[in-house]
Amino acid sequence: MRAVVFAYHNVGDRCLRVLHARGVDVALVVTHRDRPDENIWFRRVADTAADLNLSFLYNEDPADPALADAVRAAKPDVIFSFYYRSMIPADVLALAPGGAFNMHGSLLPKYRGRVPVNWAVLHGETETGATLHAMEAKPDAGYIVDQTAVPILPDDTAGEVFEKVTVAAEQTLWRALPAMMTGHTPKRPNRLADGSYFSGRKPEDGRIDFTQPASAVYNLIRAVAPPYPGAFTDLGSRRFIVAQARRIDATAAPAGLTPGLHVDGSRIVAICGDGGALWVRQLLEGSTADHASPVSTSDFQHILTAQSREEHR
Known part of the structure; x- marks a missing residue:
């Protein structure tokens, strides 16, 4: 399997390492530059890519034609998105004949959208997790490949829950990859009517x-x-x-x-x-x-x- 990976944050770091450990040929990594107004408490995917000797580029505008050219040149079988901040255009996703897959920080279909861990804690949930799903035009709406649940304890902060979700993302991808690499990607329904959508927080x-x-x-x-x-x-x-x-x-x-x-x-x-x-x-x-x-x-x-x-x- 040959992949282009859009990634950022701790989930991006760990999932990129899982791909590498499973023998996926990561042809290109796309990530973000640090924002000067942001508290950088998480791992930089650019550092991860360099550590694994993978080619990477920075991109803040997925609609930039140069990005599509770079992805096309990489000739991916699949595209992965691991906590990349922006929606990837459909024409870029279509460059991967084997599909495009995103790791989301909730148990879909619950908490689709932005900052799902924070929303789950805010609403007093006792469980959340990580879901690997197919990407399509509508956010977090594609079929589910696999997911892993984690508990939210009564005194857990969102930061502590995010650490658990990062491990859940690593476990989910590790478990799903063997079937995906042989062309037998699991497909479970993502029933949006049973879930919820939340926007970003200010x-x-x-x-x-x-x-x-x-x-x-x-x-x-x-x-x-x-x-x-x-x-x-x-x-x-x-x-x-x-x-x-x-x-x-x-x-x-x-x-x-x-x-x-x-x-x-x-x-x-x-x-x-x-x-x-x-x-x-x-x-x-x-x-x-x-x-x-x-x-x-x-x-x-x-x-x-x-x-x-x-x-x-």
Whole structure:
């Protein structure tokens, strides 16, 4: 099997290594350049390709005719996409007579679309996974080749779940390749009516609404916790990120406090709309988690006191 691989991020790194280990002839790797505004906490596929002595090129515009020319020149049997950020045009996919396949970070047909791991954590799911499926014009809509499930534990952050999904992607591809390489690719239905589609998330989507139930606030904190930008709230002109939190048992939650952040003895707590509370284990001040500084309980008490004085002037 000869392949062209579009890849990025940790899933791209691991799946590219699986292809190499299984003896797939990877004729060309297409990846992204790092964005200067992004926290690069993951592996660079360009480094992986260089490590495996594979030809690679950078591309941010899949509609560029030069990309189609490069793929055509590589003469692939199949095309793979492993967390490549952009939709690959149909005319490029058609250059692989054996089909084009994508690795998606959910159990399709659930959570089609962007950032599926974050959405799964946000919605309080207890399971997600990785799915290898055929690519077609509609996102994440082609038939399913194989998939692997992983658990989402009650206190898992999206970053921790993504690590599990990366392993699930590696396992799924490893298991599927022998049949694919002999021309017997499994084909399972991808029943879109039984699933869901979600678009990308914006930084503003991380704003905490403390009037929501404690479960919803906690899920948001877990879904965007570092290495993602973090769930945040503003006090005056200052932005605070709740980077780590834990649920507080209802019998131990402080009473009589309004929804928001408070100091309760030696700890910072978040009071939510249903009376539930969270222990804020790490509070940061800054625009995003990777550009923020830790705030101690005593420092935050001073900030709250100053804020209260300002509001009562």
